[in-house]
Amino acid sequence: MVIYGVALLSFCMLVGVFLGDMLGEVMGVQANVGGVGIAMLLLLVLSNLGSAERKLSPFTEKGIGFWSAMYIPIVVAMAARQNVFSALSGGWMAIVAGVAAVSASFAMIPLLAHLGRGGQDDS
Amino acid sequence: MILETLENVLASNGLITAFMFVGALVWLSYLISAKLTRGQVHGSAIAIALGLVLAWWGGFTTGGSRGLSDIPLLAGVGVLGGSMFRDFAIVATAFGADVRALKGAGAVGALSIVIGVLLSFVIGAVVAVSFGYTDPVAVTTIGAGAATYIVGPVTGTALGASSEVIALSVAAGLTKSVLVMIGTPFVAPHIGLNNAHSALIYGGLMGTTSGVAGGLAATDPKLVPYGAMTATFYTGAGCLLAPSILYFVVELFL
Structure with a gap:
């Protein structure tokens, strides 16, 4: 049933966010540490559990697939609720700092990608 | 009277209004992508850029900190685009990942x-x-x-x-x-x-x-x-x- 997929997804997210909050607590940081990442790993593990015959039913998969397909619209809504006005009226210093940080980080990607390439080839 | 009722319906069904609004925005963006850029600029990139422009406009007109969703009629956009749904959808994308x-x-x-x-x-x-x-x-x-x-x-x-x-x-x-x-x-x-x-x-x-x-x-x-x-x-x-x-x-x- 579709709801099984949605419930599985919800379970993974809640467990992940809970563990991320706990991790932040333990590290003495006022932030969630890796909650979404933990949730993603959990979803991968749980959805691959068991043998081939115990695979998720197509309907269960639909419950997850729907939210995966809603990703772009949700991100568009996310863009529409950003505090863009305050970003642009924060003055030149904030803009220069943001632009410089992003440019440097972009430039770093090929360097690190090259470094971590090692023996595996997944291009 | 019609306008008032319409406003009420849209505002009290915020999340549903947001689905419709974002759907229209995405449709428009893909149209722009296909017609004006001949597919050179991806539709979702245009949709996100339009979203950010609208967010700026929302902040400019309302003085709030949540972009377009500070406009009462579009408060649902804030829910749909909030961290709850965002993280939910991100986790969902992991399904089928390598x-x-x-x-x-x-x-x-x-x-x-x-x-x-x-x-x-x-x-x-x-x-x-x-x-x-x-x-x-x-x-x-x-x-x-x-x-x-x-x-x-x-x-x-x-x-x-x-x-x-x-x-x-x-x-x-x-x-x-x-x-x-x-x-x-x-x-x-x-x-x-x-x-x-x-x-x-x-x-x-x-x-x-x-x-x-x-x-x-x-x-x-x-x-x-x-x-x-x-x-x-x-x-x-x-x-x-x-x-x-x-x-x-x-x-x-x-």
């Missing part, structure tokens, strides 16, 4: 997060100094803001920075996140951002969850789980490093 590539995140992912935090922090701090800030607390807070707009205020609060400096750090982080959303699809071909491996590194270096979520959506949604995986640890790492070791180092220099 487990091997995600497991391989380990070393290179951790390295890219640490380098990402340090790089953004140092650049933010240098910009702060070059704009005349000499107080270590202010410089650290602004540097932290250049990491993400959460690391900035967390660091500023921990160090006792002034609210004006904290606001600047948030503005720096917001600029970063907006720029990552808009810039990624244009930069992607030049930096080799087209596979799981480089997406992992991209997430770790950029760190802003919203920026990475938007940037990868506009570039290639298949890369989302890999970028999100590393980005999700970035803010935590920043909150750990900035008010402690990095503040100490800044104090040594100033």
Whole structure:
């Protein structure tokens, strides 16, 4: 049933966010540490559990697939609720700092990608 | 009377209104992509850019901090685009992701997060100094803001920075996140951002969850789980490093 997929997804997210909050607590940081990442790993593990015959039913998969397909619209809504006005009226210093940080980080990607390439080839 | 009823219906069914509104926005964006750019600029990139423009307009007209969703009729956009649904959808994209590539995140992912935090922090701090800030607390807070707009205020609060400096750090982080959303699809071909491996590194270096979520959506949604995986640890790492070791180092220099 579709709801099984949605419930599985919800379970993974809640467990992940809970563990991320706990991790932040333990590290003495006022932030969630890796909650979404933990949730993603959990979803991968749980959805691959068991043998081939115990695979998720197509309907269960639909419950997850729907939210995966809603990703772009949700991100568009996310863009529409950003505090863009305050970003642009924060003055030149904030803009220069943001632009410089992003440019440097972009430039770093090929360097690190090259470094971590090692023996595996997944291009 | 008709208008009043309509307004009531739209406002009291906020999330549903948001579905319709975002659907229309996405449709318009794909139309622009196909007709005006002949598919050169991806529809989702246009949709995100339009979203940001509307967010600016929302902030400009209402004076609020949640973009378009501060307009009462479109409050549902704030729910749909809030961190709850955003994280839910990000987790859903992991379904069907390449487990091997995600497991391989380990070393290179951790390295890219640490380098990402340090790089953004140092650049933010240098910009702060070059704009005349000499107080270590202010410089650290602004540097932290250049990491993400959460690391900035967390660091500023921990160090006792002034609210004006904290606001600047948030503005720096917001600029970063907006720029990552808009810039990624244009930069992607030049930096080799087209596979799981480089997406992992991209997430770790950029760190802003919203920026990475938007940037990868506009570039290639298949890369989302890999970028999100590393980005999700970035803010935590920043909150750990900035008010402690990095503040100490800044104090040594100033």
